[in-house]
Amino acid sequence: MxxxxxxxxxxxxxxxxxxTEPYWMVAETELITSFGGTWTHEDGLEVVGLGLWDAAVIFQARGVDMTADAIIEWMTDRVLEQVNVAVPxxxxxxxxxxxxxxxxxxxxxxxxxxxxxxxxxxxxxxxxxxxxxxxxxxxxxxxxxxxxxxxxxxxxxxxxxxxxxxxxxxxxxxxxxxxxxxxxxxxxxxxxxxxxxxxxxxxxxxxxxxxxxxxxxxxxxxxxx
Structure with a gap:
């Protein structure tokens, strides 16, 4: 070389x-609202680029009653569902x-x-x-x-x-x-x-x-x- x-x-x-950031935002919104919390587009932008375990702590603070590992597994599965439809x-x-x-x-x-x-x-x-x-x-x-x-x-x-x-x-x-x-x-x-x-x-x-x-x-x- x-x-x-x-x-x-x-x-x-x-x-x-x-x-894939819009896919992550969909997953974040679905997860947090399922526990009665709120999640805006601006909230999603705040976690762009963060490590997933760091983001999981933020989601827990918004009311998600799951372990960090479980949050990451759920989020990854949900994003992959969208990727399987179309890779952007x-x-x-x-x-x-x-x-x-x-x-x-x-x-x-x-x-x-x-x-x-x-x-x-x-x-x-x-x-x-x-x-x-x-x-x-x-x-x-x-x-x-x-x-x-x-x-x-x-x-x-x-x-x-x-x-x-x-x-x-x-x-x-x-x-x-x-x-x-x-x-x-x-x-x-x-x-x-x-x-x-x-x-x-x-x-x-x-x-x-x-x-x-x-x-x-x-x-x-x-x-x-």
């Missing part, structure tokens, strides 16, 4: 690879993954959804898109902690400083930045503020591995390809 290419590209899932791919995501595979650049999926849900999404892509999957149940510390990204780099056998990460949420962006990876934010449901430690792109539509390599080289060396 040329030195100016990232050693690996690390992807968030919900909101970055697939627009983000523009350009699968095309960029295919291009990365052709360029032989390793990839990892780094999500706070549980591993079994991530595997279901990966299976739907239609080709071997990811070398590694890190789910929320694979790590002890959730985003915004950098542990998920550091774990992905370890599994791939690469230095996190040589990786590029793509995120859509505030917690996810914070995790990627804290890990040391070159970080690109592609906002969707949650606005992302500009900052000195990341770059914001409007979309992945039309993006290729060459665009990522050029950006990576510019950040790491100050020069474009």
């Amino acid at each position: 040329p030195a100016h290419f990232p050693a690996a590209v690390l992807w968030d899932m919900d909101g970055t690879l697939v627009d 791919w983000r523009p350009g995501a699968r095309e960029l993954l295919a291009d990365l595979k052709r360029a032989e650049i390793p990839t990892a999926l780094v999500t706070m959804s549980v591993h079994r849900m991530a595997a279901r999404i990966v299976d739907a892509i239609g080709f071997h898109a990811f070398d590694v999957i890190v789910g929320g149940d694979d790590v002890e510390l959730a985003k915004p902690h950098p542990a998920p990204y550091l774990h992905a780099a370890d599994l791939l056998g690469v230095d996190i400083l040589d990786c590029l990460a793509i995120e859509d949420s505030v917690p996810g962006l914070a995790a990627a930045i804290a890990s040391g990876a070159v970080t690109i934010g592609v906002p969707l449901h949650s606005p992302l503020d500009p900052g000195p430690n990341h770059t914001l792109w409007e979309s992945l539509a039309g993006v290729t591995h060459a665009h990522l390599a050029s950006h990576f080289a510019q950040i790491r060396t100050g020069a474009s390809l």
